[in-house]
Amino acid sequence: MARRMPVLVDTDPGQDDAVALLLAMALPDRFDLLAVTTVAGNVPVDLTTANALRIADLAGRPEVPVHRGAEAPLVLPLETAEFVSGPDGLAGAGLPPPRRAAAPGHAVKAIVRILRAAPEPVTLCPLGPLTNIALALRIAPDILPRIERIVLMGGALGLGNITPAAEFNVYVDPHAAAVVFGCGRPITMLGLNATLGAMARHDQIEAFRALGTATGRAVHGMLTRPRPGGLGTEGHPMHDPCVIGFLLWPELFTGRDCHVEIETGSGPLRGRSTVDWHGRLKRPANAHVIDRIEAGPLFDRMIAAVSVLP
Template sequence: MSPRRLIIDCDPGVDDAIALLLAFASPAEFDLLGITTVAGNVPLALTAANARRICHLAQRTDVPVYAGCPRPLLRSLTTAEDIHGSTGLGEGLLPEPTMPLQDQHAVAFLIEQLTTAATPITLATLGPLTNLAVALIQCPEIARGIDQVVMMGGALGPGNITPAAEFNLYVDPHAAKVVVDAGLPLTMIGLDVTHQVVTTPDRLAALENLGTPVGKTAADLLRPYGQIDCDRHDLAAPPLHDPCVIAYLLRPDLFTGRAMRLAIETEGSLCIGRTVANAYPIPATPANATVIETADAAGIYDLLTERLGKL
């Protein structure tokens, strides 16, 4: 089979960085057309620089990086330096990037790629959905060029930024609503799944024991990451969110889910950004997404370690 044509939209961020490395380590499965960045975990200037830092680490400077939207559609930007550090990728772990940032805006790149695609393109969204929402608003015809959207975002249960909302959808709930309501082939991987995929000491050691710059850097990034979430949500170890999207595209057999009706709360002051999922849709409001519910954490970490060993 030909490699899947893929664009990754992200806000690196530690877990975004690990997701990018997993995609870079899978060239037989992915034809990675580009990386688009958005403000989220840290501001846009840092997410665009961090994506290029990871390209350098993986020796994949052939993959172009495009900076996108610097703020949500309607709200002020909320960031997560408490989770990812002031730079988004720890302090001094990776040098400044030397590969250029593309001049084209990420939204323009998405529109260009999706309206001219000979075969549909998969979108892996790892951050707030602002870039994709703006592209859909500017050019609804891009939907015809999308094979599927697999997003890390949302939660069936409690959130991680508020009691009601997961971070990515809370940051830009109006963009999330645009995407969810667009009728796209959509798969949601939310906190209920990613909290099953935790970085135990043994899994962290396996990455470090690869004995490569990529393995060491991945372990160094993950070691301080996620402890706040671990303590807050009473998890056995820190969770790993965004790589689940790439793992799902590589090995969907490691996950289970079902069709549901998704809606995004954009008006309530207490629940803004909440994912409202109906597991029993009716004809008047049919299913509009596949919602993943379980993940094989051991299988995902085996896949991650095996692939990163190739970089």
């Protein structure tokens, strides 16, 4: 039997976070999902926690612990994105309230406890602002060897989405991102430059509905909801599922090792991820930066994977 990869997903659901969680929960033979930890980002943390619980209910995975995490960035005031995700973060999903409460204990303490107790190093999958991960690294540096790698959605090789310079997750808590990118563990960065190419076509979105399941209907509803700025005329970009997709099907992703530096200042470059793609600075690489994704096969495989869910 193939090894089950031990993973911990840190997230701020968010529609595409929800699809990433569903993909991870659909494959218990591939992932030992140790916990889901939540952070403020797309919406405040009480809502992201409820949303993670709602997704676990939808997937039929009540055994997966969900821990509530940081309610604000390390230094800056919280900025959220209801204008994209809707007032509860899961606009279009049509899901009922969660059936259970979050697991006891703060997410940061849970991350530290789980990593210390794990029989083998764990892959961390941050899908939102990196506040929880940075706090865990700061209060318990002994967990560093217990991290196999960090595969995250955040940053950009070029333009941002929340400002001209910055991608949302890094913009919300740039100080946390600087801590994580400086931690010395292997990092794979799936930034906007790559994930905007992972476009779910209209026929693929329709294929979720055609599954005839509650999961398929919820995903279809989230991906066809009205969105600002004319997004989705050619389909729907699915940023966060790329993290789980990379773990499952790395052959669909290409990139290179680079040095990435995070701008923590308060000016217009706040949250910029400067990727030294051509090695001009001669500094050691601290991340494997993905720049191309084979989107068609990725979404076909994703649809097949979640077809097993209720």
